[in-house]
Amino acid sequence: MRSSILAIAAILALPACTTMSDTPPESASAQPAASGVTPSIDTMKRLVQELSSDAYEGRAPGSAGEEKTLALLSSEFARLGLKPGNNGSWFQDVPLVEITARNVSPLRFTGGASPVTAAYGPEMVIGTYRTTQPHIAVKDSPVVFVGYGINAPEKGWNDYAGVDVKGKTVIILVNDPDYETSGLDGTFNGRAMTYYGRWTYKYEEAARQGAAAAIIVHDTVPAAYGWNVVQSSWTGAQHVADSANGNADQSAAIGWIQKDKAQALFASAGLDLDAQMRAAKQPGFKPVPLAGVKANVSFDNDLRKHSSKNVVALLPGKTRPDEYVLYSAHWDHLGRCQAALDGDDICNGAVDNATGTAALVALAEANVKAGPTDRSQVFLAVTAEESGLLGSAYYGENPVFPFSKTVGGVNMDALSVAGRAKNVVVIGKGKSQLDAYLDRALAAQGRVATVEPTPEKGYYYRSDHFSFAKHGLPMLYFEGGEDLVNGGTAAGMAAAEDYTKNRYHGPKDEYDPNWDWSGVAADLKLYYDVGRALAETTDWPNWVEGDEFRAIRDKDRAGQ
Template sequence: MMTRVPPPLFLISAFALAACASEAGGETTLVGKSPQLSAENLKRDTQVLSSDVFGGRAPMTDGEQKTIAYISEAFAAAGLQPGNGDAWFQEVPLVEVGVDESAADISFVNDGKPLFIGKYGIEQVIWTKRIEPEVNMADAELVFVGYGVNAPEKAWNDYEGIDMAGKVAVILVNDPDWETEGLDGEFGGRAMTYYGRWTYKYEEAARQGAAGALIIHDTEPAAYGWSTVESSWSGPQIEMDRPDNGAGRVAVEGWMHGDLAAKLFSAADLDMAALVARAKSRDFAAVPMGVTASATLTNTIRRQQSNNVIGILPGSKRPDEYVLYTAHWDHLGRCAPGEADEICNGAFDNATGTAGLIELARAHAEAGPADRSLVFLAVTAEESGLLGSAYYAEQPVYPLAQTVGGLNMDGLNILGRTNDVVVIGAGKSELEDILTAEAEAQGRRMELESSPEKGYFYRSDHFSLAKKGVPMLYAEGGVDIVGKGGEFGEAAADDYITNRYHLPGDEYDPDWVWDGAVQDLELNYRIGRALANSQDWPNWREGDEFRAVRDQSRAGLQ
């Protein structure tokens, strides 16, 4: 899970689908009663999927084979049909690049004089997405490019006036206005835009012709600590296997610890604090640092198919219109080799969400076909950059223009029922009204994100489909736990981020409380079922970044 909001513990990810502005002009109404969802099923599936037997569910491992077999068998037992023709699986071509970490240090030189070595894991974590046995970055000048944003529509270009060929972009995480109190600003104020995501920053550095890109880690705007960086980006890295072998990427990508960045700015006789402050303005100009960096990455390369798992409950009246449920089945595998506990089991992230997907499949199949088809998609390689959902979005089994919308689950609430629901990216789509109505029917209130600077809308699998225009609403249970309050929920979420997120400590706990997960799944069920029995086609709001793509995809089909 590359996400979490406000804190990560309550991601119900209800991609609610709505009633307000629809092509059919009708009103979505609920049909039938809420399902009987089983907490015991959720416990069992989560415990099995997060057991050591599954090895942390890393793609392209024996753990993957166990995982996808378990999900497909559960789908079949629930009463679904195979979702890719006669097959349960959609093959996703991946390539794993493993860096020799013992030789992945970075040497820094200033004016011909060696400065120091940036030690791998301790001070920096680097990798390459170029599929080559060896990648060299030699004597590449560091250039501080502020937030590394090139946004023509905002008249903002941190790269203006500098040729980045052969150079290394040193980049701040998040958006220039992430410290703003409210939501007004060039980049949404406190709320992160896609320009603030690490994925964008590496992509833009490559478009600028850079040889390397290093993001300066800072816990608050990154939304996780250095230990999460180390566990998530060390070890073999997985990428989509593309025909160009990653030639369009920079040679070296990575993160540097804030302390290492401070040492570099000091060695370059630059005032880091002053430059960071200046980077918040569109008048900022990139600053050559006078320091060069060299690194050699020796790689092992392994190509293999991974798999998305797809099941379908065909619709009875309009089977060629689709409502989608998604969750990612993967986690980090053996993320701490040599440690007493080396497996990142990913119990919360995302064995719970996968268990929720299976339970929703059972509930819908038991209720019988809806008017539209219901598709259940368990995707691979979310932890590697939403790769499984991105592949489905690029190679959809069911036409995206005929996909009404979807609901995603990336971690279920295991602390208890909540009084609140949080909408992520509030105001983006026409889907929020039905979510609000259904939450209120449960006696719950809607709340805005408490940490919009962390950009959670762009950090889970719904984003892959949103980029292609499919309406997605991202919501999650809040932190106001019934009978315990918001402080309890906030503290539990902070504890998870600090001690378990992407770490071996994310393990199944028999003391988890499951009635909140059942509450959230009931919300997901009712929203999905309502849309599957309606004739509505929700859309993004006027002016939203995804509206034009949706309008184009639906043109001529109305």
Template sequence: MTFRPFLAAAALCGLAACATPTMETAEGGIPDVTPQSISLDTMKDITRTLSDDSFEGRAPGTPGGEKTVAYLIEQFEGAGLQPGNNGSWCQDVPLVEITGRDFQPLVVTGGAQALTFEPQQDWVGVSYREVDSVAISDAELVFVGYGINAPEKGWNDYAGLDMRGKIAVILVNDPDWRSETLEGTFNGRAMTYYGRWTYKYEEAARQGAAGALVIHQTEPASYGWNVVESSWSGPQAYAQRGDGGASQTMMNGWITEGAASAIFDSAGQDFAAMQAAATQAGFKPVPLGLTASTGFQNDFRRFSSRNVIGILPGSTRPDEYVLHTAHWDHLGRCTPDETGDDICNGAIDNASGTAALVALAQAHANKGPAERTLVFLAVTAEESGLLGSEYYGANPVFPLDRTVGGVNMDALVFAGAARDVSIVGPGKSELDAYLMKGLAMQGRVGTPNPSPQAGYYYRSDHFSLAKRGVPMLYVKSGDDLVNGGREAGAAYQRAYRATAYHRPGDEYDANWDWSGVMQDLELFYVLGRMMADTQDWPNWNDGDEFRRIRDESCAAPGGC
């Protein structure tokens, strides 16, 4: 956690990237910031409004989604922001929605008897290809361990195998997720990007596979089958591709652990032994001697959703930018609960974070301009795979090499005031020193995320900026609650995941305890103002996966 001092000559920035100042010098560059009053009424009003049934779950490309965009423009303007995209409040995000229907069972043959797995109950599947129908007939199943090809680590789960026409059967997470430490080829218990399902499908496509099936297991996935079933059923939105998705697999999906165990039994393989083998360097893919068949139809809708962007221009360095991000979308209509409610309102996830953008904008506007420009970016289609933030990252309104860093807010925590915060991705960047100073002001401490195996740093919108070199903080309210300690904090998290996360039960509750949320917003305000008023350009720590990208952008003419 060291800082590189700002050099007036931008041409020297590439040289500065190599410098490693001492902590004493670095902390002198973090300005003192006085916390400002943040409106609890604003937080309540916007969270309640955005999660009302009239917004129909805020799915992109629906009337509820358009209503959300219009409402956010109104709220951004009322908070004192200016339009952020060359006079416009919005950035168009072109998407294609593919809805699968008429799903056939997944039939696996070649063993003693045919196995039949029912859609949603045992498996889910989608196609990223813009084709009317998907038909997979007798495609060979190959167990490829964790589905990782990482030359820099000397690891290739596809070694020596031609995957054309085959279906990859893949474990979720990465090989050392069971570790009790953060040491290991793949960072031990902390998930790397190689552990994310997005990467696994991308790599299967690069290998030429016809399909990819990730085996769902609750602990390494960090969520239950209900989340998979809900999230992967119904319309799926993707960023439009120039080739119509031809470079993708025919089908990507998930199978339950029970289905996977039955498949391995039918292949005469020990599932537990195969999982253990996949954790070892030198693992080779295992053809299972079985084939799979299935099919479904696709319906299409091409449309644009929109990111909403507001700014508070900087007073002395308006061409340098600090980001605040949150996603405004949720799942829309989803699997009904026992009462028949089929609206996933997304009050916590993420009407709360979207409300925070407005409340923080109000507080910064009331304070007056910071030295750098403050950007408030409400992105679309996070629930579809970070599509809005990914589009912004690929098509930035503000140059990424002039973007200092930022804070992402996703699913605020209504468990009450906490003595700590949970740092998602600790030790990655020099922004940790800003965070430590902000926490010290509150008398709180930072603790590593208690579920590093879940890979949360790669699962929200900051990742779309981080992987392009922009240092981003992702901080969640901690589990050591003032009232009830860690036991109460853990109980809240269990209840949220069991009753609300990606379910119709994520609704506004007038009885929520807002004390922890407001505590966190004070921290976010301080962090944003620190980044906006410092002259430093925080970087990723030496050895971090994103450091090289930032150094290269800083070295470019006019960068950093």
């Protein structure tokens, strides 16, 4: 599915057709009123505490923690009276391969003025997408700096122009060339990250170019997280989508390197990394071979094929049961990871994303209590989000309920426990007509929707809604606002920074009985009101005219 992104991008570039109306969805006054039911915070607390307990071992796909998670979710949905959503089953199999690297050598660069060595873990991480190779060895591979590693013909940009990197090791910068601009105008949307800025794309393009190895230079600001996140996410068991060819068309080795080590590497080749980074931001950048420098790394792989599972629960509609509203959240986390100073090596994933998973159950419970809606409602808990949106991507390619008959939906990932906020931050605000539904729900709470304060972090491409959007399905994804009722923006930003620095993708993302649940309660009610309105209306909200996903949706809905 990684290799399909260019085909999707080609579709996205097509002119938007007009088979669907550009008229906005029903006005707020015409939309069905939300029911008076409020999703239960007690249900949220109970399930978040359970899912993030050490007994679930961090909910890694293919682990005992997955088995416990699946059993809990299917039991909860059955208790509420929902139906198994996948042809009588609660589950959709997602073929994966678990890859655990062993005997990892240092990443060594020779041939420069002096050798440069990066140690596995604190200075570099390495892995592979190849699912049939128990041993990977990159030996004496010439090194080429390819800037941001982007090949975007529609933008007149090709960082691989004029160089053949087959069998070579490419060094790549994270994010887009114009991420430092203040506005949203630019070749790559200015400050807002495009998919070309995501690390997943960079490995995909390096593989298409034939690179033996692809190494991204970690830089905290454009990456949007520190090295601790990279290290915890990329060490230990990794999960990769299975394929018929064992992903043999992918680069043998993919990974990250600390920026100071990259600086030493460039200096050994007589280059200045900072100067090369500035050059890479300019149109017409040409790749730069590191003259004489060769890369070497090797590691063994323990390979295990298995089927992880998405959980699919259905609340049938009463008058139009063949039309669907989708709620999604990922149930997985990292399992055991880089240990904290106290020896704790379980990444419990309480906020990320036991909160979203629990929200699925709380929303299902509230909708059962309120009574069935005209349209059916689907509650989808997907696997392997932390491995690159693999579970949602599989559902996107193999939807249980056709996207042409799915109205739209909401995605929930890491609800805020910092307290009630005056706003919510909409990821991708202005992209679809779903914004009108959210605005109505917000107005009832006296709150507002705001745009992302950090669009350079590329959140639109980092959660499961993207897997559905790229197939044309309008999805709403928002985060808890940063303008807190108690403490304002300063308090909200401090809470977000503290979580990112000290808990995100680490062992300390644990359940805390002292959390302030008022913000979760308010945001959960928004998800409920938006979903309920979508499930009662006769409208089919679309992407706005000119949006990248509009043509796909119009084509999918044509003739319905």
